[in-house]
Amino acid sequence: MIMKNALLDAFYFRHACKLFDDSRKIPQSDLDFILEAGRLSPSSMGLEHWKFIVVQSPQLKVKLRHACSDQPQISSSSDVIVILAKISDLQPDSAYVIAQFSRLNLPPDKTEEFHQFYREFVQNRDLTDWSVAQCHIAAANMMTAAAAIGIDSCPIGAFGTDQVRHILQIDHNQYEVALVLPIGYRKHPQPAKHRLAFSDLIEFR
Template identity: 45%
Template structure:
């Protein structure tokens, strides 16, 4: 891919406020978007995420009031709810061991990794809220990749943090010891032209040392 094409996708992406309800994302395009999430990097390679895809209109209608009644929720083609892992990523959990074991480590190296993980993350692991913060940071990388990936094939999105976390978790019957709601991202096709891109200049945000 050329630099210009990538920047074109970055400029095409905007926080789309309303989607065309008559247009559905083809299955293979949705799968492409989800694949960009799956391939995203994560701290220690723990893949701290799960992606719920809501296509059912009734469920979208139930979610919308808990998302500040934002029209993106019900007008989109597919609503992706990003969950952050809590229980799995705790050092004592087999999940962590299995994720390291995928690398075919020797017993000695596996133990070293587990020790490093436990020590480095001791503060993070001190509460589920802190684990949520850590897992959420990884989920946002997947979020960014999905939105840019979608834009590269002409699909619009809008990151949504304007929601009532507990109400949505209850609605989805989430076991919040396992997963917490992290962020929501609807995908679809714009109805209105995108607004002007407002950004600080490069010299405002970059400093060479």
């Protein structure tokens, strides 16, 4: 277990970094550590709704920057993690869902019961929104993991979905673009953090 203060330090260190030092590259072992935090994230019904594309090519980064309101975080970063949210795989009777549920090793009737619950659960839901929400959890974990080892990040929600799909040749039936997450090392000191007070946000009942 890590110390509470070490974790809090990571939360204070993390900020939406607006410009990275483009001369610094994240070592592969640190990148793997950050991606592992994403991979190990929780997901509704264990369906691991994400796929991570790590963009390292300078040419692709420039194209992505244009697709993200020209935000310089993208092209100055060391790596851009594009988080894709599964869509077609989440259809109730897809091979993916069947495989994910069968790895739970439940007795056959319990597997079918769970599967039936899933069919009803997805009926009243926007699958894409649900999938994107799971991806944001993975993004948060990756940002915290990065901060814990002194690496900066900036979640980017201002992207043109069709443009990002086109640049990365993503099939729109298969994936929605959930978030664009450039990571690297800050160029400038971080600004003051503004947050509502504990008492404004938290109620104990």
